[in-house]
Structures are given as structure tokens and as C-alpha cells.
Amino acid sequence: MVHAAFLMPLLPLVGFVVLAFGGRRLGDPLAGWVGTAAVTGSFVAACVTIAGLAGMAEHSRHFTQTYFTWIPVGGLQVKAAILVDPLSMTMCMFVTGVSALIHLYSIGYMKGDGDYPKFFVYLNLFVFSMLVLVLANNLLLTFVGWEGVGLCSYWLIAYWFDRDTAASAGKKAFLYNRVGDAGFLVAMFLIFSKTGTLTYRTLFALPLHHLLGPGAAAAAVLLLFLGATGKSAQIPLFNWLPDAMEGPTPVSALIHAATMVTAGVYLMARVAPLLELSGDARLVIAVIGGATAFVAATIACAQQDIKKVLAFSTVSQIGYMVLAVGCRAYVAAIFLMVAHAFYKGLLFLGAGSVIHGLGGEQDLKRMGALRRFMPLTFATYIFAWLAIAGVPPFDGFWAKGDVLDNAWAAHPALWGLGVLTALLTAYYMSRLFFLAFTGRARWDDPAQRAHHPPHESPWVMTLPLVVLAVAAAAGFVIDLPWAHHDSLVGWLAPVFAHDLYQAHQATPTQVALGVVDAVVAVLGVGIGWALWRNRTERPLLENRFLQRVWFWDDAYDTLFGRPGQAMARFAAVVVDGRLIDGAVNGAAALVRATGSGVRRLQTGYVRNYALGIAVGVVAVIAFMASRTWI
């Protein structure tokens, strides 16, 4: 059964090809159904594979399927092969599952769009790339998937490319990712030069302590982490994610909430044995995770666009995951990743439903009182809201609690930061909820007329919402803190066996921390309710510093943007214009000058030409003489 693994990436690829060539003919909505069917098939294959995997003995619970040898160059042997093990299958399950739901949702959301089939072409290709990324058995193939998802992300962000903002957002995403990719590449070079292999299982079986000194290990880890910050939108490469909200909402839900942005965390979890080698690198990672979580949460408190709030929320939540990785709590990170996929996916899809219902309105200040008009969206949104706020018993409480427990055990200061961020998270999500769904119906103001009252979305859009809501509510069962071996911890044990770090804290400490988490969550919700129940404007809390992303974009513009443009100008004018063109034109000028010099030999007088012959004769005879006499 585990041999069905190849179907997982294959079906979306087939979907991509079919839609690429025949999508236009299939049209709206058939192209959407084809895409959805492909990804759903992939999900089914994932279920089959994971069942087969679970049937294998625990200590050898992994399976490699090789397709062909991609790079056979001397010491570098890279195969196109997939590695089916608990970690990759966990990822595949929720990637394919959430992707299938979002495909279904998109059939309704993108209805009427001019380029309808193109959307599903890109989505299917994205799912294929993501699966390659997750399933790859070596760093280089992971990188192929990495680049693939980056490319699809670019295409999908700039989907409505005739919008300037969308086109720039796509470019911005790609460029930031590129910077991260450079780190990834250099890390691969370093690892290969020290160890001679890029395949995960081979690499982790080597005595890495000897091959990679502390410096090299830290460098490799931090370089890989640079790639992860690019892909997962952490400090210092997070600015692209809010701009990426220019893409259609299903894209934001799938790529920039549930799947692609988790790729960075996945990578770090995958190379956990490397992280074990360098405590300094782990500290850096944890600090960056915590700082990002906090900074993004503060920014989210001041945003007006519903999708921007959710974008910064994503950055913040992934900060938690990175914090967990830095504290060696890989299982907690994965658990939070899964939970986050459910509730963030639901949050985005719900927001999309709201936007769709309001005919394109995204400004929170112009929503309100949607409870009456979109009851199903409203109901499912409550689940997501409470989950992300960390209110028990939703899965957010358990997952975030896991992370914070481990942070308390490893770096208490970061725990404090995490708790503060949790408070902020509860607060801004409540703000969003109350502004959007309760209060006065601001979309009906005479000053801002909507053309028709909001309507509930069609079943293709609400069904995924319901499914995700159920998952958000019940998903916590996969990792209850008291069911050690039967939970995610036990399932992932074969992967993280030696590096598994679960805070073995005394039960009282765990309970105390849990209570703190719950109190903080409820407190945050309460503050949000109190402040935003009736008011829509609070300038002090929504000040410019927060709204302008702590002026981060401006700082980058001054530090990198302007000098970059100056360099480009220099290159274009001086290097290209004067040097290169000068050289080329100079060559031409040289030829011309030589020509006009040489043409003076052609005087037109026969006697001069006869003189030339005489010169030649002398030369030949002199040559012969020199041969004879020397």
C-alpha cells in the first residue's frame, strides 16, 4: 500500500498537464472540477500510503521510492526519489487535504473570472511542487520543490497581473524568496563539501560531529534557516507576505497560510540532526521566531484590511513554529503547523466568503453585522477565531500550549514573549471578528453604498468551511499531552527519535502553564470585545508605526532599494553604455580606422602595385636566404 506513494505527486502533475493543454476548452467550472479531482485523488493516495506506513514496524517505518538518477556526476549522486516516513506523510496529509478543500472552494470563488482555467493550472502545479518538496529524499530535490512553490506563488500572487500592485507584489515575493534561496544553495554546497552527500537518510547516518565542526554546522544551519525565513516569512524576509494578499483569497489561504509558508519550518524539522549540532544556531532561530511572532502580532493589531490582518497573523504563528524548532520541540512545531493549517485556512476561506459576499470589500471598517446575512460563515468563523485565540478546547490551545511549554523549559524569556504574543493574538483576532460580523452594518452607509446586501456563499464554498471548522475543533486529538505514545509524539518518534525533546515537565507545571495560556486567551478575547464591540476607530491603538509595519519596508527601501537602483543605473549607463558599448563600438571604430589606413595602399597607380610586388619578391628571397644561411 505504501507503494502508492508515487500517485501523490503524480495526480496533481497530470491535472496540471491536462489543464494546461485543455483547460481553456473545459472552461468554467469543469476545469475547476478536474483540478479538484486531481488533488482529491492525491489525498486518497496519501491516506492509502499512510495506512501502509502505519502497518510497518515502528523501527523501520520509512520507505524510499526511486524513480531515476537525476545527477550522476562523480561524487555527486542525486536521485529523483521520495522518502515516505512519518514526518513527510504527516505533511502530505494535511497539504493534500487542505488543498483539496481549497480547490473545491475556488470553484465557487473564482466563478466568472476571465482566466478561470489558468487558476487551476497554477494551483495543481503548486500542489505538485509542494509534494515534491515534502516527499523528496534529498536536499537538492527538496530545493526543486522549493523553487517550484516559489514560482507558483509568484504566478498566483500576480494572477490579476494587469493590476500594478499585484504585479509588484509577485515580484517582491519572488525576490525575497530568492535571497533566502541563496542561503539554501550555499548551505547545500557546504554540506556536500563536508559530507559528500545530500540524501537525508545517508547524511544523518554519518558521524556529523566529526565531519562538521561547530562552526560549519552553525553556518549550514543558519544558511538553511535563511532560506526558511524567506519561504516562511520570518524576520528578516517577511515583508513579502502582506503584499502577497494581492492574490485571490484561495491563494492566500492555500499558499500563504496552510502550505508554502510552512515549508521553511518543515525544512528545519527535516534537518533536525543538523540542528542538534549547534546550540548557538538554535538560539538564534528561537530568538528570531519569538521576535517575529511578537512584531507581527503588534502590526496585526493596527491593520484595516481583513486579509492583511490574517497575513500578519500567519507570520506571527509561524514565528511560534520557528520558536519551537529553536527549542528543539519539533513535534510541537509540527502539531502547531497542522492545527494552524486548519484554523488559518478556515480564517482565510471565511474571509474570502465575506469578501465574495460583499462584492469585493476588504476593509474591516466597512463591514459589520454580517451575522445576519452570512450565518454559516459566521458560525464556522467562530471556530477558527477561538482556535487561533487559544481558547480551550480548540486545537489552537493545545498546539500553542505545546510550544509555550517547551519554550518555558528551554528559554523562559522567550516564553514570556510568547505569552505576550498570545495575548495580542487573541486581541487582534477578536477585533477582526467583532468589526466584521457584529455591530452596525457599515457597508450600508449612504457614503459607501454596496450594490446589494451580502449573501451567503454557495455550497462549494461553505462545505470546506464546515470541514475545516470540524478539524479546528477536533484536531487536537492528534496530540493530547497525556496520550504520549498514541499521539503525534509517538508517530513522529522514528523521525526525531534521538532528537525528540518533549518537555518532561511535572504535571503540575504543565497544568499551571496551561491555565496561564487559557487565562491569557480569554483575557485577550475580552479586551477585544470591550474595545471593539461598538467603536470602529481607535487611532491610538492603530497608530502609524504599527500600520506601516514598523517602517520595515521603508528601511529596506533605503538600505537596499535605493543603492540597488543606483547600482543598476551605474551598470546601465557606465558599464553597459560606456564600457561595453564603448568596447564594441571601439572595435568597430578600430576596424574602420585600420581600413582607412590600409586603403591608402590602394593608390590606383599600377607602378605602386608593381613596387608592392617587388617588396614581396625581396621578402621571399630574403626568407629563402635566411633559411639557407642560418
Added chain:
Amino acid sequence: MSLNGYWYLILAAVLFCIGALGVLVRRNVLVMFMCIELMLNAANLTFVTFSRMLGDIGGQVLVFFVLVVAAAEVVVGLGIVVAIFRRRASTTADDLHILKG
């Protein structure tokens, strides 16, 4: 029965060089032509000398043919000269210098 061959060869070389000099220095087309005849004669003399020094009749045969070809060449060359300079005032090679770079 006659002097050593190399005297003749030296004489022929001198004759050749005088002829070449004439081609380079004179402007009158007909005189240039005559200088070319001088060069041909120098070559003929050389061939006959070699023929004698080696006892080979081939040199004289070659001179025979050179003579014939020289005659043909003069005929055609003078025909060209006539065709070009028919209506001109002087027969100067320098007049034809339009084909220049």
C-alpha cells in the same frame, strides 16, 4: 668552350634587375613593356645557361616556348594599349588611377 656558367647567370641577373627597375620607374606604357621584354630575355639567358651547364635540352625547349608566349603577349598587350590610349594625348600609365581606395 665558353666561360663558366656563373658569369652568364650574373649577367642575366643584372639584366633582369635593370628591366624590373625600368618597369617601376618609367611612366610610358610602351617603354614599360619593353622593360618587361628585357626581363624575359634575362630569363631566357638564364635558361640557356642552365641548359648548357646541365647538358639538358629542356632549358632550350623552354626558351623556345617562352619566345612564343612572349610574342603572343606582346600582341595582345599592344592591342590593349592601343584600345586604351587611342584617343589620348599621352601613353602614361599614371593616367589610369581611378580604381583606388
Added chain:
Amino acid sequence: MLAATHPTFPDVIVFVLSAVVILAGAVGVVASANPVHAALSLVATLFGVAVLFVEQDANFLAAVQVIVYAGAIVVLFLFVIMFLGVDRRENIEVEPLRGQRPLAFALMAAVLGLVIALAASAHWVTGAHAVSGSTSTGHHTNVYLLGKSVFTTYLWAFEITAGLLVIAVVGAVVLARRPPPVREDEAEGRRAPVGEARDGGERGDGGERGDGGERGEVADVSTHEEVVG
């Protein structure tokens, strides 16, 4: 080998005298301002060369040299000189092309020196003897030997040369033909220049006539268009 016998006093005298004549004639050709003088100097040179041919037992060639070269070719030269105008002296003092004379002298001196030096260092002549037939086989005359060689070994070349002569004659006739008369409508309204048909008419034209285009002089444009050849 005939060359092996050492020379006698008359041989030396003959050679020296012939050499003087040859060189004097050559210098005369090169240095004469008047082309007719140059032609006569050429005759002297040719005659000297013929004497040297006899001196080297190339009797037939000597005869042919006198008959063909001095007798026919030089006459042809003289004919053309007369045809194109005999009293046109060339101004040999001035050399319009810069550097031509000094360079010519230098180069020719170099050639002369190098050739003689080369030949001397190579022992003047190398090679097998009598490859194409001996110059003396028994008591046959030079004519016999030459003729035998030409008509047997070199027959092919002989026939080709005959063809060459025919071609030369035909070519000369074509080249020296009068140009065809120009048609009325191409004359630009001038009087029909059928007058080109005049044979000796070109000779003696004043200095300014000629196709203005080639000379660069815009002559008094009574000249007519001319379709050359």
C-alpha cells in the same frame, strides 16, 4: 660536358663585348626619354643576347631570337609607337609618385644582391644532367636535338602554344577594332558621331580631347558620348 672545357681567349672577348652591348642597351631602354630610342636600344640588347646564345651552342634559339624578337616584336613596338604619336617625350626628370624612385632602386639592388648571393651559395646550379635529353648526342646539330625534343617529348605543349597564338591573334583583332558607331538617339542631340569611323582620325587630336570623365577635365564639351568598345 662541354662546360667542362676551359674557355679560350676569344670566348672571353666575345662574352665581354656582348655583355657590354647588352647592358648598354638595357640602360638605354630604361633611360631614354624618347620611346623610339628605347626601342632601338632594345634591339641592341636582343642582339647581344642572341650572340650569347650562339656562344652557348643554342644556335637555333639565337636565330629565332633575332628573327622573332628583334625582327617582329620590336617592329610591332615601333609600329604602335608611331601609331600613337612619336614625338611624345616623357618627362623623365620628375617622378610624381612619392618615394617610388628611391624605393625602386633600393629594392632592385637588394634583389640583385640577394639573388647572386643565394645562387653563389648554392653552387650556381644543382640537379641531374640531361634529364630531358642531352644537348649533344653524337654529332647531331642543335636544331635536330631541339626539334626532336619539341616534337616528341613536348608535343602537347607545342600544340597548345599554337592554339595560344591563334587566340592571341583573334584577341588582338578584337581589341584593336574600331568601336561600333554610336546611334543617333544616344548622342544627346549632337551631330551623329559616326565620324568615329575615321581611322587615323584619333591621332593628332589636340591635347584637350578625350573623355572628360576619365581625365577629370571638363573638356569643352563638344565631345560626344562614347560607348567604348
